[in-house]
Amino acid sequence: xxxxxxxxxxxxxxxxxxxxxxxxxxxxxxxxxxxxxxxxxxxxxxxxxxxxxxxxxxxxxxxxxxxxxxxxxxxxxxxxxxxxxxxxxxxxxxxxxxxxxxxxxxxxxxxxxxxxxxxxxxxxxxxxxxxxxxxxxxxxxxxxxxxxxxxxxxxxxxxxxxxxxxxxxxxxxxxxxxxxxxxxxxxxxxxxxxxxxxxxxxxxxxxxxxxxxxxxxxxxxxxxxxxxxxxxxxxxxxxxxxxxxxxxxxxxxxxxxxxxxxxxxxxxxxxxxxxxxxxxxxxxxxxxxxxxxxxxxxxxxxxxxxxxxxxxxxxxxxxxxxxxxxxxxxxxxxxxxxxxxxxxxxxxxxxxxxxxxxxxxxxxxxxxxxxxxxxxxxxxxxxxxxxxxxxxxxxxxxxxxxxxxxxxxxxxxxxxxxxxxxxxxxxxxxxxxxxxxxxxxxxxxxxxxxxxxxxxxxxxxxxxxxxxxxxxxxxxxxxxxxxxxxxxxxxxxxxxxxxxxxx
Numbered sequence: 001x002x003x004x005x006x007x008x009x010x011x012x013x014x015x016x017x018x019x020x021x022x023x024x025x026x027x028x029x030x031x032x033x034x035x036x037x038x039x040x041x042x043x044x045x046x047x048x049x050x051x052x053x054x055x056x057x058x059x060x061x062x063x064x065x066x067x068x069x070x071x072x073x074x075x076x077x078x079x080x081x082x083x084x085x086x087x088x089x090x091x092x093x094x095x096x097x098x099x100x101x102x103x104x105x106x107x108x109x110x111x112x113x114x115x116x117x118x119x120x121x122x123x124x125x126x127x128x129x130x131x132x133x134x135x136x137x138x139x140x141x142x143x144x145x146x147x148x149x150x151x152x153x154x155x156x157x158x159x160x161x162x163x164x165x166x167x168x169x170x171x172x173x174x175x176x177x178x179x180x181x182x183x184x185x186x187x188x189x190x191x192x193x194x195x196x197x198x199x200x201x202x203x204x205x206x207x208x209x210x211x212x213x214x215x216x217x218x219x220x221x222x223x224x225x226x227x228x229x230x231x232x233x234x235x236x237x238x239x240x241x242x243x244x245x246x247x248x249x250x251x252x253x254x255x256x257x258x259x260x261x262x263x264x265x266x267x268x269x270x271x272x273x274x275x276x277x278x279x280x281x282x283x284x285x286x287x288x289x290x291x292x293x294x295x296x297x298x299x300x301x302x303x304x305x306x307x308x309x310x311x312x313x314x315x316x317x318x319x320x321x322x323x324x325x326x327x328x329x330x331x332x333x334x335x336x337x338x339x340x341x342x343x344x345x346x347x348x349x350x351x352x353x354x355x356x357x358x359x360x361x362x363x364x365x366x367x368x369x370x371x372x373x374x375x376x377x378x379x380x381x382x383x384x385x386x387x388x389x390x391x392x393x394x395x396x397x398x399x400x401x402x403x404x405x406x407x408x409x410x411x412x413x414x415x416x417x418x419x420x421x422x423x424x425x426x427x428x429x430x431x432x433x434x435x436x437x438x439x440x441x442x443x444x445x446x447x448x449x450x451x452x453x454x455x456x457x458x459x460x461x462x463x464x465x466x467x468x469x470x471x472x473x474x475x476x477x478x479x480x481x482x483x484x485x486x487x488x489x490x491x492x493x494x495x496x497x498x499x500x501x502x503x
Contacts, residue, residue: 014038020058022050030058049090064092075106080113082106100296102131111450117149118284120453121246124149133452147285202226202357203266204259211258211338216416216428223259223339223415225252226359226500227426229366232374243365243451246283249500250362250370252427253415254434255353257329258338260345263353264317267310271356276301278355280363282501283453289363292448293441293458300457302355309348309488320344320490326408327471327492339414341434345495347463347487350437359498363455364440364464364482366499371431371467371479373424379478381423381430387474393421394432394477395470412470427497431477435469436496442484462486469493 014021014033021038023029030050032041044050044060066076067085074085075095080103082096098108110131112118117126124136124146139151146152205212205224215223231247279288279301287298311317314332321330323344329337330344345353351361362370371381378384382393391399395413398406416428423430441460448454462484468476471493475481485494 022058030060032058061091064090067092077103077106079103082108098131102127102129104130111448111452118290119146119149121282122146124151149285202359204255204262204353204357207262209258209338210334211256211261211340214339215253215256215414217419219339221252221416223253223256224357226250226498227252228502229370229425229427230374232369234369234372234374234377241446241449241451243369244453245363245366245369246453247502248280248282248362248366249359249502250366250425250427251359251497251499254341254429254436254497255345255350255495256338256415257331257340257342258334259357260330260342260353261334261338263356264314266356267352268312268314268317272304272307273302273352273355275304278302278351278360280360280453280501289439289453289455289457291457292446292451292454293443293456293460294447295458298457299439299455302351306348306352309346310352323490324492327406327412329409329412337409340409340412341415341429341495343412343434343492343495344490345437346490347437347485350496350498351439354498357498359500361437361439362497362499364438364446364466365451365454367436367438367466368479370423370425370427376424377479378424380421381427381479382421387421387431387477391418391432394418394468395429396432396468396477397473398471400470406471430467431479432468432472433470434467434496435465435472435476435483435491435494436467437494438464438466438496440464442482444482444484465494 013036015036017033019033020041021031023031029043030041031038033039041058048060048062050058050060064085066078066083067074067090070085072085072087075082076085080098081094082098082103083092084095085092096108098113100111100113101108102110102112102114112127112131112133114127114129114131117124118133119125120135122145123138125133126136126149128134139146202224205222212223215221215225226249228247228249231245233242233244279299281288283289284298288301289299291297291299311320318330318332321344322328328344329340329342331337354360372378380387380393385393387393387396389399389404391413395418397404398411400413401410413433415433419428421431422428440456440463441458442462442464443456443460447456463486465483465485466481468481
């Protein structure tokens with residue numbers, strides 16, 4: 001390791017014989033103890049230095065060019081590794097490896113690893129050197145689809161009619177709503193959905209009856225209406241992260257008693273979610289939302305072990321859905337409550353319902369985006385106006401059929417009863433009515449400052465709830481307010497709504 005140098009001795013005793021030392025970095029001089037005196041032992045080669053650290057004295061080590069001119073403790077990037085300069089500015093130790101981010105200027109930044117690829121709908125994206133997703137040209141509709149971040153050709157150059165809008169190969173997706181079993185009729189209805197009056201209808205509204213086709217202030221709209229939320233970017237109002245979401249549909253109404261009754265019948269008939277189902281399959285080539293929590297990857301979908309979280313008999317369903325003697329909306333048989341929001345649902349109940357009904361649970365970012373009106377960043381779903389001591393804008397604080405005093409189920413309104421409080425894209429009751437489950441595990445602050453089609457799916461102890469309720473006060477109504485509950489919680493003001501892929 002040493003270069004050539006002169007011979008001679010240096011004043012001063014030394015021990016033991018053979019010990020090594022340095023005469024100083026500037027000279028790059030090596031010393032060895034011989035005959036009780038320090039003797040010159042050559043020079044370190046160009047680009048090396050004589051290490052004076054304890055345990056390394058007298059050994060030539062390579063100089064770290066990146067530390068030249070920096071202060072001790074300064075950081076720099078070496079590939080995806082963050083390294084820190086030592087006190088002598090010629091040593092450096094790795095302190096972090098950037099995973100899912102880029103190493104820039106001595107720090108991990110951005111939201112992706114440089115060179116990574118993914119799909120955003122029909123548009124490929126690639127991560128640049130700053131850890132930022134960059135769009136490429138959209139794949140050609142009808143002849144191409146995006147997969148693994150690249151445009152792929154449709155099989156045989158034809159449109160495939162498989163009800164997967166993300167692959168860009170669908171037939172007449174913008175045509176008037178018609179359905180059928182062949183490509184001559186737009187697309188086939190999939191899963192448990194059925195064709196009714198020219199449209200694919202979710203299972204919970206496939207049959208007529210209260211709580212299925214009589215929602216909204218006029219009582220004449222399908223309770224399964226699902227409205228498109230146009231994608232974009234928003235900055236949250238409370239937790240301080242920026243969320244970007246692709247277009248999706250979010251049900252206009254919370255799940256009604258009438259709709260959930262159909263699900264209970266299906267569950268008692270031994271329907272169960274397939275393992276891995278319930279993901280945002282229109283994203284990332286079918287992998288779904290990226291995981292914003294530690295660990296990376298994508299949303300896992302339904303875990304079959306969760307089946308045991310749901311009752312298996314009619315009597316047990318009737319029992320658990322009566323989670324509060326004064327405020328529960330479920331009745332053992334159809335009655336006057338069918339248009340009310342179904343309450344007393346656990347996270348598992350709602351997740352399974354949404355899968356059965358052809359959708360999935362909205363991520364926290366999607367729910368936030370819809371409630372805040374996207375880039376408008378509304379304080380409340382309807383805008384900046386604070387709710388009064390009434391139910392004019394939201395069903396909250398027991399003002400529905402009352403004066404702020406909670407008296408029972410009469411304080412719970414039929415879904416969609418307050419259209420003045422609807423969100424930017426038409427969804428009802430995003431504030432008040434029922435506290436709504438989202439897909440994410442709760443973490444505060446949110447695990448990423450930049451969220452691009454992501455959800456925190458790293459297992460924790462509590463899930464995220466949003467939106468306030470008929471029982472809660474006004475401070476729970478702003479779009480950015482977050483709540484946390486264990487996923488097995490059953491409350492008289494807890495349930496939600498489903499999201500779906502955009503057509």
